[in-house]
Amino acid sequence: MLIDIQHLNYTYPSSGGVSVHALNDITVSFEAGSFTAIAGYSGSGKSTFVRHLNGLLRADSGDIRFQGESIYGKKYPISRLRQKVGLVFQYPEHQLFCRTVLEDAAFGPLNMGHDRETAEQMARRALERVGIGEELFSSSPYELSGGQMRRVAIAGVLAMGPEVLVLDEPSAGLDPYAKRQLFSLLKEMQGEGVTIILVSHSMEEIAEYADRVLVFYGGRICMDGSPEEVFSNKEELDRIGLEMPQIMECMWRIREAGIPVEGLSCSEAAAEELILKAMKGGSDA
């Protein structure tokens, strides 16, 4: 296992009165090269959880092992962990600050202790990956469009060459085209062996791209499985206030209407096939 998390607990330090038990006995592990999505309503502990993955927050109890080594060990180099586990925050474009795009993307590698030349090399490669061309390298990040800024910010994390990429709602506020581009990049990176952990509110995104879904509810993981498994459990979804992806919802309704669709699927192609089969079966009879 790449990341192995045991009985993680975290309570936010209280400021006058109520303390928030944000994570409650979380035990979960992530395989190298997997694509895991994390869902759950706002305040369910998702963001708190991902902040533990690169040591920004330190759990009150429990342990996180990264590549077999506890990150809470006394001698564990936390800066190396931050290089290996790249964390992309919500609206990452708000964190741009350098004069030029290239400088900003090179900021991470520089902090990792690379010399300027190597750092810029890494930044160039990352920027090209996210589709930012050479001609934009020397412009100010604030001159770019929203989507471009987002990509530059993501490149800033990619430049460090992380083995695990954690993204907190990376597609919020992007147009559909930019979204598709972003996700094809993530899929491509997964293909190269990078582990992806994605926090998302969009069930469609999760259904389409993730291999596994974790559902957070009140600081606990209440569901864990493939998108098909998780999303077909309608009762549980209703209880915690999540919705099925539209495709599944559609199949569900068809079934409710009396047409016996076998199984529920998250992918459009499979759904189409199942629905057509059911309809044909109906007309044959």
Next chain:
Amino acid sequence: MLRDITIGKYYNGSSLIHSLDCRTKLAGALLYIVSLFFVKDPILFIPCLVYLLILYRLASIPWHYILKGLRSIVVLLVFTFVFQSLITSGRELFSIGFLSVSYEGLMKAIRLVSRISLMILMASLLAYTTTPTQMAAGLEKSLGFLEKLKVPVHEMAMMVSIAFRFIPVFIEEVNIIMDAQASRGVDFYSGNVFRRMGKMMPLVVPLFVSAIRRSAELAMAMEARGYTDAGNRTRYRELIYTKKDRTAYLISILMFLLILISGLLL
């Protein structure tokens, strides 16, 4: 540490003091602070302290909040005390080497330290029981007469209350940006002062950009809802004096006169 900033230390409650009109509280605090300057004999600070403690009790503020207010100025108090007792000449009480402490110096030091502490405590009580918005509204109304002298009181009060309103927003933002830059390998907590100051750039630039963006958005939203600075604006929550306020004024003024007269006599 940067993360521990807690400004706007309003203590949520529904006590008698909380429910007073903020103008009453402002006037009461002001009278008290002024009266402290007339106190010469340190003994008189004891009734002043008792009065203050009663007010804290009435406001149902936990005792440790009182110390919290003083903790931030402990260094100032200690320095004041030491220097005042050393530099004032007079009847010598005792001496350590070439430093000597005089009776007059000690008295002066006690007086100053008590005065500063009581002032801070009263000001904190005001901050604990009055939200910044109320404070701005109260100031606006109290200083309303300045409008006649073409001082833009309303606009200034508006700016002040907006500024207060955004403090928690920016604290939240600082935390997120710090986390994000830490994820890119910045270590905010190591290195000497100068190195740490250099590391503030990745924090300060995004914060300024976001402040400008937010203010432009806010201005637009306010205009979209028809805000103008022209004409007399009415308030959602009118400031009205009640019987409680009249009693509070009476007590404040009585206390003021009492301290003033005894201060002048003793």
